[in-house]
Amino acid sequence: MDPVRFRLLNHVEVGDHFPAADRPLHSCAIEDCVSGAEKIKTDIENKAKDTSPQPGSTDRTEAWGVAFGCHTSGPSSKEGMSSCVLLVNDDGTVQLMTGSADIGQGSETSLSQVAAEKLGIDLSDITIHAADTLTTPYDTGTFASSQMYVSGNAVYQAAQNLLDNLIRALCRKYNLESDQITHQNGKFVVITESGIKTMTFKESVGEVAFGTRGTVLIGNSSFKAQDSPPPFAVCWAKVAFDRRTNTVVVKHLIEAVDVGTAVNPEIVIGQVQGGLSMGFGYAMMEEIQIDLRSQKPISSDMLHYKLPLSMDMPQTHVYIASGYEPTGPLGAKSVGELSVVPVAPAIVNAVSNACKQDINSLPVSKVIIPGAVRLTGWHSTVKNGGKK
Amino acid sequence: MKIRNSFLYLRPSSIKQVYEYLQTRENATILAGGTDLVPLMKYGLKNPGYLLALDQIEDLKKIEVRSEGLFIGSMNTLSTLEAHPLIREHCPVLSETARLVASPQIRNVGVIGGNILQDRRCMYFNQTEFWRAGLEPCFKTGGRVCHQAPGSSSCRAIYYSDLAPLLMVMDARVEYFTDCGYKYDSLQKIIHQHVLANGSPEGKNPFITGFVIPHLSDGTWLKCVKHSVRASLDFPILNGAMLYHPSSNSNQSGRVRIVIGAVSPEPTELIETQGQIEEYAAGRGGSIKEIIETAVSETNRKSGLIRETGLSLKARKKAFGAVASLTEEFICHLEGQMTLAGNH
Numbered sequence: 024m025d026p027v028r029f030r031l032l033n034h035v036e037v038g039d040h041f042p043a044a045d046r047p048l049h050s051c052a053i054e055d056c057v058s059g060a061e062k063i064k065t066d067i068e069n070k071a072k073d074t075s076p077q078p079g080s081t082d083r084t085e086a087w088g089v090a091f092g093c094h095t096s097g098p099s100s101k102e103g104m105s106s107c108v109l110l111v112n113d114d115g116t117v118q119l120m121t122g123s124a125d126i127g128q129g130s131e132t133s134l135s136q137v138a139a140e141k142l143g144i145d146l147s148d149i150t151i152h153a154a155d156t157l158t159t160p161y162d163t164g165t166f167a168s169s170q171m172y173v174s175g176n177a178v179y180q181a182a183q184n185l186l187d188n189l190i191r192a193l194c195r196k197y198n199l200e201s202d203q204i205t206h207q208n209g210k211f212v213v214i215t216e217s218g219i220k221t222m223t224f225k226e227s228v229g230e231v232a233f234g235t236r237g238t239v240l241i242g243n244s245s246f247k248a249q250d251s252p253p254p255f256a257v258c259w260a261k262v263a264f265d266r267r268t269n270t271v272v273v274k275h276l277i278e279a280v281d282v283g284t285a286v287n288p289e290i291v292i293g294q295v296q297g298g299l300s301m302g303f304g305y306a307m308m309e310e311i312q313i314d315l316r317s318q319k320p321i322s323s324d325m326l327h328y329k330l331p332l333s334m335d336m337p338q339t340h341v342y343i344a345s346g347y348e349p350t351g352p353l354g355a356k357s358v359g360e361l362s363v364v365p366v367a368p369a370i371v372n373a374v375s376n377a378c379k380q381d382i383n384s385l386p387v388s389k390v391i392i393p394g395a396v397r398l399t400g401w402h403s404t405v406k407n408g409g410k411k
Numbered sequence: 412m413k414i415r416n417s418f419l420y421l422r423p424s425s426i427k428q429v430y431e432y433l434q435t436r437e438n439a440t441i442l443a444g445g446t447d448l449v450p451l452m453k454y455g456l457k458n459p460g461y462l463l464a465l466d467q468i469e470d471l472k473k474i475e476v477r478s479e480g481l482f483i484g485s486m487n488t489l490s491t492l493e494a495h496p497l498i499r500e501h502c503p504v505l506s507e508t509a510r511l512v513a514s515p516q517i518r519n520v521g522v523i524g525g526n527i528l529q530d531r532r533c534m535y536f537n538q539t540e541f542w543r544a545g546l547e548p549c550f551k552t553g554g555r556v557c558h559q560a561p562g563s564s565s566c567r568a569i570y571y572s573d574l575a576p577l578l579m580v581m582d583a584r585v586e587y588f589t590d591c592g593y594k595y596d597s598l599q600k601i602i603h604q605h606v607l608a609n610g611s612p613e614g615k616n617p618f619i620t621g622f623v624i625p626h627l628s629d630g631t632w633l634k635c636v637k638h639s640v641r642a643s644l645d646f647p648i649l650n651g652a653m654l655y656h657p658s659s660n661s662n663q664s665g666r667v668r669i670v671i672g673a674v675s676p677e678p679t680e681l682i683e684t685q686g687q688i689e690e691y692a693a694g695r696g697g698s699i700k701e702i703i704e705t706a707v708s709e710t711n712r713k714s715g716l717i718r719e720t721g722l723s724l725k726a727r728k729k730a731f732g733a734v735a736s737l738t739e740e741f742i743c744h745l746e747g748q749m750t751l752a753g754n755h
Contacts, residue, residue, distance in 0.1 A: 082736075267736055268638070269729035308640055312720055314534065316558055317546050321534050327720040332514075332643035388640065392648065392726050396638040396733050399507035401744055403632040 026372075027057055027257075030091045043099075046250050050356070052281035052346035053091070056257040059342035060279035064259050067275050067340075082267045085274070088260045088373025092364030093253040096348075096357035097169030103248035105169075105177035106160035109138060109185045111240035113232045115225030116148045117185075122162030123174035124154035128359065129290040130170040134178050136286050137352045141182035143209025144224050160243075168357035169248075171286065175352035177246035185242025189224075192231035192238050252348050254356040255281040258302075258365035260337075264377035270392045271374050272337075273303060278362060279342035284354030288343055295341045295362040302366020304331045307393040308386050335394075412539075414449070416458045422467050429463055430588050430618055436461040441618065443486060443525040446517050451530060455540035456552065471524075471620060476501060480625040482586075485524030490515070492523060502624055504633055505577060508652075511637040512573045514644040524619045527575060527585075527602065531568035531609050531676060532646065533559060534719055553612045559717040566610035567676060567717050571646045575602055575678050576670040577635050580654040583624050587617035598622070606677040630657040630665075632748065634741070638733050640721055647673040648722065648730050653741050655748075664693030669706070669741070671734060674714040681709050684738065692745055699742050706738040707731050 031053070038047050064087070097103030108120040119138050125131040135149040152159055162174055190204045193211065203214045211227050213220045222230070231237055261275040276299045285291040308329040314321045322328040347354035371382045378391065387393060421436075423429045433439050440459035442448060451457040465471055471486035474497050481501045483492070492498055492509035499506050512518060512526065535543070535558040536551050548554030550566035557563040575598070583598040594617075601617065608614025627633075633654040639645040650672045657665040667685040672678040684706040691697040710731050716724055 265732075265736075267732040269726065269732055270638075308721060310721070314718075317535065317542070319542055319545065321538075321720050323538060323542060326644070326646075327534070329640055329645070329721050332641060334643045335641045388722055388726065390723075390726060392638075392640065392722060392730055394638070394640045394642065394645075394648075396636055396736070397511055397642060398637075399504050399511070399635040401632055401634050402504040402507075404627045404629055 026089050027061075030089075031057065034091070041253065049250075049252060049350055050281075050283055050346055050348040051255060052344040053255050053257070055344035055346070056255060056279035056281050056342070059344055060257045060259055060277050063277045063279075063340045063342060064261075067261065067277075083263060083265050084377045085261065085263045086373050086376035088262070088369050088371065088376055090258050090365040090368035090372060092256045092258065092361065092368075094168055094256075094357065094361035094364055095251040095253055096172035096351065097248050097251050098163075098167045099251045101248045101251055103163055103167065103169045103173035103251070104246065105162040105174040106245040107174075107177040107181035107243065108160055109142075109178075109181045109242040111185065111189075111228055111232060113228070115144065115223075115228040116150065117142065117144065119149050119151040119178065120159045121151065121153050121174055121178060122156075122159045123170050124162075124165045126165050128170070128294060129287065130165070130174065133171060133287045133290055134174055137175050137178045138182050140286075140353055141179055142185065142224050143206070148225075160245075168254075168359035168361060170357075170359075171355050172252070172351055172357050173246065173248050175286070175355060176248070176350075177244045179352035180244035180246055181242040183242070184244055185240065188238075188242060189227055189231065189240055192240065193227060196231055196236065250350050252283070252350060252356050254283065254358060254361045256361050256365050258299075258369040260366070260369040260373040262370065262373040262377050264374065264391070265396075266378070268392070268396060270395060271307075271377065271387065272393070272395045273307065273370055273373075275338050275340065276303065276366065276369070277340040277342070278366070279344055280358060280361060281344040281346045281356070282358045282361070283346045283348035283351050283356035285343050285358075286353055286355050291343055291358050292341045294358045296339050298360070298362025298364075299339045299341075299366055300331060300336060302363045303336065303370065304329070305363070306367035306370040306385060306387060307331070308388045310386050310388070329388075412453045414452045415455060416452070418459050419461045420464065421461055422464045424467055426468060426470055426588050426618075426620055429465065429468070432461065432463050433618060439463055441465060444488065444521040445525075446513075446521040447525055447529045450537075454538065456536065473621065474498065477623065480584075480623045482621055482623050483523060484621045485619045486522050489513070489518035489521050489523065489526065493518065501626075502581075504635060505574070505624070508574060508577050508635040508637075511635070511650075517644070523574065523622065526572050527578070527598070527622075528605055528616050528619065529570075529572055531566070531570045531606065532719075533566075533568035533717060535559065536568055550610050551612065567715055568610070569673060569675065569715075569717060569719070570602070570606055570609075570677050571650075571673050572602075572678075573635075573637055573647060573650050573672070576650055576652040576672045577633075578622065578624070579670045579678055579680070580633060580652045580668040581624050581627065583622050585617075585619055586621040586623060587619045589617070593620065595623070602677055610676075628656065628659075630752075631655065632744070634737075634744075636733065636737055638730060648727060649673050649733055651734070651737065653737065655741075655745055664689045664695075667692075667741075669738070671710055671713075674710065674716060674731075676715055679710070679713040681706055681713075681734075683709050688738075688742060688745070691742070692749065699739060702742060703735045703738050706734050710734045 110118040139146045211222045259277040348356045438460035442462045471484045473484040489509045585601045637650045654668045667688045669681040
């Protein structure tokens with residue numbers, strides 16, 4: 024049976040429950056993941072037609088392998104918690120304070136984007152202060168792929184709280200009822216007897232911030248996750264196996280992800296590429312080896328613990344599916360760890376398909392050597408003779 | 412990690428002064444590129460009293476065409492070998508092979524002399540002092556045992572130079588400095604002596620000042636190979652070089668040389684396989700299949716694989732299939748060249 028169809032037949036859908044989940048699934052864009060990944064795969068195959076081994080070649084075979092994966096958005100126990108303070112300056116720029124630490128994945132950027140989008144201001148108008156225990160509010164920490172869903176929801180709620188406070192301040196100033204001011208498409212719409220007036224966030228702040236009748240505008244939130252919506256991924260790996268040299272080269276890795284709505288697609292692509300690298304190393308060569316004679320680990324440095332470097336990586340291809348998670352900030356779910364999940368099984372399935380043997384343990388290097396034989400060209404001392 | 416023992420760092424300004432220091436200073440060691448020596452010093456495996464840095468001696472960085480061949484000073488970095496116009500013109504295969512060594516950062520610092528005289532490696536040796544504390548000293552650290560093969564009477568550590576097989580098939584010669592001035596010897600002999608000396612902490616090497624790659628006659632062709640898990644920086648699982656040197660007498664077969672490295676304490680010449688290819692090329696029998704089988708079995712027989720990190724011995728032995736592929740490619744290329752020359 025076609026491996027993709029088999030997996031789709033068994034896949035969860037919106038409304039289904041995961042075995043241990045008490046809430047139904049709100050979003051799942053697995054079909055788009057499948058079609059997006061398969062389109063990339065077809066393009067690769069079309070380009071590779073000239074270089075693939077001829078059918079019947081006994082020494083070198085190429086094969087694809089596929090795997091699906093999913094993860095959580097924050098701790099699956101729903102213990103994820105975060106909080107946020109948004110403090111508005113008199114010029115309408117905003118200080119964002121969060122306990123969420125950016126560990127290189129770009130969460131400071133994407134959390135700022137959530138606030139900017141919700142408030143209707145430019146990203147450059149946000150200044151973020153993250154993970155300073157003296158001045159920022161509590162966050163459970165940067166783990167469990169939780170920054171966008173958990174911390175992002177805290178930022179989103181703080182922004183909503185700020186908008187509510189701003190509307191209240193405007194109502195006080197103009198003696199309006201709260202239903203006369205709304206925030207739509209990034210602007211405040213004020214309905215009075217004299218007509219409808221729209222104001223930007225900055226204009227509104229200018230009306231009510233500070234001064235004798237003004238106020239200090241603050242939004243805050245304390246978010247406790249009630250859900251941990253799973254993001255989904257589909258990964259394809261293409262490998263070339265050389266029977267004679269017992270070597271395998273991973274040529275292509277494709278990963279399509281359903282992360283809900285990607286707040287920052289470039290960051291998502293970067294996260295997936297990182298996950299592909301981690302999954303590739305995990306599948307092919309990374310291992311802590313213990314030597315029985317010395318009773319000590321022998322993978323004791325970065326020469327012997329074989330982490331892939333950039334030139335060891337196969338070609339990577341990332342597709343972001345169109346999805347929307349209704350419980351997520353701006354429709355987002357998580358991405359981080361998700362991207363690692365399906366890589367090793369996809370590679371191992373491809374290797375297994377190519378060498379026609381089951382691979383039952385990782386890394387693959389226990390039985391087949393990763394990496395290719397590199398050769399110089401033929402060099403001849405005959406001029407015009409034929410360096411080939 | 413810091414170097415814990417103290418030493419005096421000297422920067423001699425001439426080849427003669429280096430030699431003088433080597434003779435007069437107790438426990439003086441040459442610091443060439445340092446990519447091999449410095450980690451060993453950090454591990455407490457090398458504790459020189461004097462470090463003689465060669466970086467100021469311009470004579471060791473010469474690259475020139477001489478009547479006997481291309482001369483390359485021992486202090487030329489691997490990056491220089493990749494890029495130098497004289498090497499690219501007269502020995503382009505060396506440029507390409509240098510690019511297969513380690514990583515760009517290492518190649519920018521590591522030099523050809525150090526690459527040839529690099530320490531043999533073993534997972535019981537290339538470890539920190541703390542790591543080695545629980546094991547009795549091995550041959551390389553002054554003991555009487557090889558932890559890889561406790562019954563062995565000598566050290567079984569592997570010699571991994573990626574340049575050595577190529578320089579060996581080209582019959583490169585080594586220039587070194589002695590009491591009597593410059594002397595020359597075959598690279599093969601120097602590597603053999605180095606391998607023996609490198610099996611104990613007392614072993615000494617000659618002070619190598621350069622390498623002479625003889626001019627190869629017209630019609631010679633050659634190729635190099637490196638097989639490693641990571642293309643980015645790893646030591647090889649197997650490396651090698653193949654050379655065909657046609658005979659000037661059309662009635663005689665040409666000469667074949669195949670040297671395989673990184674599978675034993677020193678590079679191995681596949682003499683039996685060479686003979687079979689020469690016979691086959693001369694039309695005196697044999698088949699490609701037989702030659703390939705000979706190449707693999709000869710590599711197997713002459714190899715002295717030991718356990719290293721990352722790969723099982725079983726997987727490494729299977730990698731000898733690369734020798735089969737190379738041999739087949741070599742013969743096919745040979746047949747193609749002979750057809751072109753109208754000799755076959």
